[in-house]
Amino acid sequence: MGGFVIKNHSVPGEDHLNRVRVVVFDAQPVTRIGIRAVLEQNAAQVIGEADDEQGLHDLIDEQEPDVAVVDPSLAYPIGPVSMVRSLFKRPNCPYVVVFSSIRSRELLLPFYLLGVCGYVSKDAQPQRLIQAIHDAAQGRQDWFIGTMENQRNGGAHMNRLSPRERDVLTLMSMRLTNAEIAKELTISLQTVKNHTSSVLRKLGLNNRTEVMGWISAPKK
Structure with a gap:
């Protein structure tokens, strides 16, 4: 059964x-x-709403918004991170703000690494x-649980990671194995191992166990 979609086709006036x-x-x-009521009183125009992933993709294609406000925790059956990753694979992806009840640093890190512009708790x-x-x-x-860079040990080293290394770290944070990462990114297993070693070196960590601890730990 299809999802629920609202499209606003009105032509905006001068205001x-x-x-x-x-x-x-x-x-x-x-x-x-x-969200619509709040934003439309504060210099924003809600041009569409959707309650499933396909509806959101259709809105982005048809309406070309500046920003997508999403709660990825409600994305079924693909899961929250996969849902956001699917947006960033689109050539016309808008800026993304996550508006959700997710609070765990471990669960939020993948969105940060993907390039989500903001997180706001509900x-x-x-x-x-x-x-x-x-x-x-x-x-x-802008992340309203504090800046992610400033919340974790080794945050100053994040900018040293290449885009592909961020992809690998994102999937590591989801507890995917090297073989699963290779399949997801369509690269060889050896390439994944090389990227993993580079990520560990740049973050000053020794193994995956330390990566998960680094993800969860606030900056001291």
Whole structure:
């Protein structure tokens, strides 16, 4: 059965010219209505809503939003990280803000590594979501559990990782084996091992067990 999609085809007037154009992905109608009400009073225009992944992809193709506000924890059956990764594989991917009840650093790290611009908890004040969306529209990364770089041991070394090394670290954080990472990224097992060794060296870690500890640990 198809998902629920709302598209706003109205032509924006002069007062909408500088508004951030937003699509919303959330399985809960009340949440979508609340986001729309808050954003449209604060220089943003919600141009579409969806409650499943295909509906979100269709909206992005048709509406070309500036920002997508998503709750990936509600993505079934593919899972939250795979859902966000599917967005970043699209040539027309908008900036992404995660608006979710996920709070674990370990669970949030993959989104950060993928390049998600912002995270806002669903129990945050509305102004934080508004700020995250406007920052995202300008390409700024804003995480309202504190900046991820500043929350973990070795965060200063994150910028040393290449894009492919970030991909590997993202999948390592999901506890995929080297063979599973190779299949996911369509690269050889030896290439995965090389990237893994490079990630460990750059983060000053010795093995996967230390990687998982590094993910979970706040910066001291």
